[in-house]
Amino acid sequence: MRKIFLFMDTIINKVDSKGRVSLPSDYRAIVKELSTEIVCYRSLSSPCIEGCLEETLDKLAQDIETSTDFFSETQDNLTNLIFGDAKRFPFDSTGRIVLTDKLLSHAGITGSAVFVGKGRKFQIWNPENWEKEERRIRAEALKNRPSLKPQETDK
Amino acid sequence: MRKIFLFMDTIINKVDSKGRVSLPSDYRAIVKELSTEIVCYRSLSSPCIEGCLEETLDKLAQDIETSTDFFSETQDNLTNLIFGDAKRFPFDSTGRIVLTDKLLSHAGITGSAVFVGKGRKFQIWNPENWEKEERRIRAEALKNRPSLKPQETDK
DNA sequence: TGGTATAACATGGGAAAATATGGGAATCAA
DNA sequence: TTGATTCCCATATTTTCCCATGTTATACCA
Numbered sequence A, B: 001m002r003k004i005f006l007f008m009d010t011i012i013n014k015v016d017s018k019g020r021v022s023l024p025s026d027y028r029a030i031v032k033e034l035s036t037e038i039v040c041y042r043s044l045s046s047p048c049i050e051g052c053l054e055e056t057l058d059k060l061a062q063d064i065e066t067s068t069d070f071f072s073e074t075q076d077n078l079t080n081l082i083f084g085d086a087k088r089f090p091f092d093s094t095g096r097i098v099l100t101d102k103l104l105s106h107a108g109i110t111g112s113a114v115f116v117g118k119g120r121k122f123q124i125w126n127p128e129n130w131e132k133e134e135r136r137i138r139a140e141a142l143k144n145r146p147s148l149k150p151q152e153t154d155k
Numbered sequence C: 001t002g003g004t005a006t007a008a009c010a011t012g013g014g015a016a017a018a019t020a021t022g023g024g025a026a027t028c029a030a
Numbered sequence D: 001t002t003g004a005t006t007c008c009c010a011t012a013t014t015t016t017c018c019c020a021t022g023t024t025a026t027a028c029c030a
Helices: A025-033 A054-066 A073-085 A101-107 A127-143 B025-033 B054-067 B073-085 B101-107 B127-143
Strands: A010-014 A020-022 A038-042 A049-053 A096-098 A112-117 A121-125 B010-014 B020-022 B038-042 B049-053 B096-098 B112-118 B121-125
Touching (some): A049 A054, A049 A101, A054 A073, A101 A121, A112 A127, A112 B073, A121 A127, B010 B020, B038 B054, B038 B073, B049 B101, B054 B073, B101 B121, B112 B127, B121 B127
Antiparallel strands (some): A010 A112, A020 A096, A038 A049, A049 A121, B049 B121, B112 B121
């Protein structure tokens, strides 16, 4: 049986001049619980930072190893980008991580940042950008509603 | 081996200035029994709060993980929308959860709230809004009576 | 059947604990 | 040394926890 962990919610925190941000306490709880670590990298598809547990990347690596045709060549290349970019972000005793300039500038983050839960992953956005992005996604969602419902999956 | 659990009934409770509401005791019993947690998010289709068990969302996360690939755009949007909005709501020793302003204002809830069972999920409404909604749904059900028969095929 | 005792629940308010965040001191690297 | 990075305090909030009380539901007994 596997332990449940989900990155959820949307939380704004300040980023100080040193690049420090408090990791949402729920996220910290997960990291502690599983005694693992947070890993972040530049999102390939959006102007934001993406994060997940180190385990998640390990799982990705394993999947690539074991299934040859599951991932296309393109995606295999993408994973190279991810692993090349990814870095661990341990948090200090006050619960903060220190984001790098590379990540911050990719996401256009300055004074404050929003953590957006994505289940097994999460993203960190510039607040204004995220606001726009959320509106966009919601609008889109209303069009293709059927596929969205968190329906109680049977079985 | 799956246990039976159903959120049922319609129960009104007060919401105090801190946003605290007593979770209906039947609901609490379910959460304890399955030793899981309540998760709430803004309903996509109605002005109300929707809730379910954390397991339900975890199941969704698993499905997404296994069915779509790591970089899919659809998956991206979907997870942002659902997990970005959802949040765990543990209840204290007196059985209350603390609803957030985001949720309360989405549902237009101030002094009191109604919990409406929906089986695997439940909803939390502003009492007056729910009254209207219930009337509407009942009226609708009467009109479309025939389509409610068991031989319907969309299951 | 009615009435009462008991337990479970809802709810208000305040105390205690956990967070977020600013400002250094200490450590390290080149 | 200089700049950067990590670590540690201090503090203002926010959130959680705990106790007290009124209410409602349930059990039990005469």
